[in-house]
Amino acid sequence: MGASSEHFTNGELSCKHCHLNNCKGVLVAALEQFRSEAGDVPVLIHCAYRCPTYNKKVGGAANSQHVYGLAADISVQGMTTKQMEEIAERCILIKGIGRNDHQGFIHIDCRSTPAKWAYNNKGGWIAYYA
Numbered sequence: 001m002g003a004s005s006e007h008f009t010n011g012e013l014s015c016k017h018c019h020l021n022n023c024k025g026v027l028v029a030a031l032e033q034f035r036s037e038a039g040d041v042p043v044l045i046h047c048a049y050r051c052p053t054y055n056k057k058v059g060g061a062a063n064s065q066h067v068y069g070l071a072a073d074i075s076v077q078g079m080t081t082k083q084m085e086e087i088a089e090r091c092i093l094i095k096g097i098g099r100n101d102h103q104g105f106i107h108i109d110c111r112s113t114p115a116k117w118a119y120n121n122k123g124g125w126i127a128y129y130a
Contacts, residue, residue, distance in 0.1 A: 001020075001021055002014075002020075002021035002022045002023035002024065002049060002069055003021075003023050003024060003025040003027070003028040004021065004023075004028065005028050005029075005031070005032055006032075007031070007032060007035055007042075007043070008028055008031050008032070008043075008045065012045040012048065013028070013045065013048040013049060013072075014048070014049060015049050015050050015051045015054050016047065016050075016054060017050070017051055017053055017054030017057065018051045018053070018054065020049065020051060021048075021049055022049045022051075022069040023048050023049045023069040023070075023072075024068070024069045024070055024110070026070070026093060026110045027048070027069060027070050027071065027072060027109070027110050029093055030091060030093035030094050030108060030110055031043065031045075031072060031074070031108075033091045033092070033093055033094075034074070034087060034088060034091050034094065034108065037087045037090050037091055038076055038079070038084075038087050041076055041077075042076070042077070043074050043075075043076055044074060044075045044076070044077070045072055045073070045074055046072075046073040046074065046075065046105050047066065047072065047073045048066070048069075048071070048072040048073075049066060049067075049069050050064065050066040050067055051067070052067055055067050065096060065109035065110070065111055066109075070109050070110045070111065071096070071107060071108065071109035071110075072107070072108055072109075073100075073105050073106070073107050073108075074105060074106060074108060075104055075105040075106070081099045081100065081101050081104060081105065081106055082099070084099075084105075084106045085097055085099050085106055085116075088106060088108050091108075093110055094108045094109070094110065095109065095110060095111045095112065095113065095114050095115065096108065096109035096110075096111045096114070096115045096116070097115075097116045097117075098116070098117045098118070098119060099116075099117075099118050099119065100118075100119040101118070101119075102119065102120070103119075
């Protein structure tokens with residue numbers, strides 16, 4: 001079983017398909033750090049760990065950080081994706097940030113090298129940026 005915490009439960013972090021939680025501790029620590037930086041407000045987890053089957057079903061990249069238990073798609077009620085992105089940028093554990101303005105969430109992950117991108121209105125990424 002993967003990591004969970006006071007604010008993020010096993011159920012929230014588990015795959016929607018197989019119900020396993022293979023999230024790494026560093027991701028949960030990053031989520032806690034994000035929550036704290038956001039003012040200790042609730043953070044909605046849309047998706048965290050994905051098994052390879054579910055990742056393929058939802059059109060995730062073959063090397064998606066979700067499959068490794070290192071990514072989550074999140075939102076905070078009342079915040080724009082830009083505001084959430086700015087919070088994520090202050091979190092030292094978060095290296096990957098993808099902003100989905102159309103669906104109102106951001107992707108965060110704990111990859112080894114920094115990356116930022118935006119999604120188009122169909123969910124595909126459109127551009128990397130600094």
